[in-house]
Amino acid sequence: MISRPVADLICLWHGLAAHPREALLTRNHHQWRGAGFIALIALLVVTGAPGFPAGVLLPALLFAGPSWALDLIGTLTHGLxxxxxxxxxxxxxxxxxDPDDGDDESGPDDPADDGGLARDVEDWLKNQPTNATT
Known part of the structure; x- marks a missing residue:
């Protein structure tokens, strides 16, 4: 089973190849995980946390840098x-x-709630003749 981050990366790279403009515009709404990861590692290095020497920043930049760069490019392109x-x-x-071009427009006279299946069954039962014997 593929984990969620790996599936997200596969989807991102597929989107960048197939629809680069749309992928960059939606990247603006991304959660900035790459920048957060780099900031966390930098904070741990600066505070001198055990196990986080200065050399840990390079792998963090290599790991999260491309994601952070796409976030920055996405923010710039979205602004433009x-x-x-x-x-x-x-x-x-x-x-x-609306990604489906608005083909499902509803008129102003459409009821807000038609009741669904329960309403249909109730109407059908009301209209059925009864077997009353007199």
Whole structure:
């Protein structure tokens, strides 16, 4: 079974290859895990925590640096996209756009709650003739 972080990385790299603009725009909404990991290691090195010499920063940068760089690039491109300077035809999936192009529009006269299956069964039972013998 593939763990969640590995599956996320596979999905990210697939998205960058298939749809780089959309992947970069959604990267702005990422949680900045790479930067947090690097900051945590740096804090442990600076405070002199046991087992965290200065040489630990290089593997941390190599491990989390690409993720952090994509976060920075995603934030920059999202800012430029919001201001209308790049990719006007591209829609950010996280900013509220409907990814299915709005084909499921409902009219204003549609009821908010039609009751579902329970309502249908109730209506059907009300309309059934009774076997009353007199």
């Amino acid at each position: 996209w919001e201001s209308g300077r790049i990719w006007q035809g591209v829609e950010c999936q996280c900013c509220g756009g």
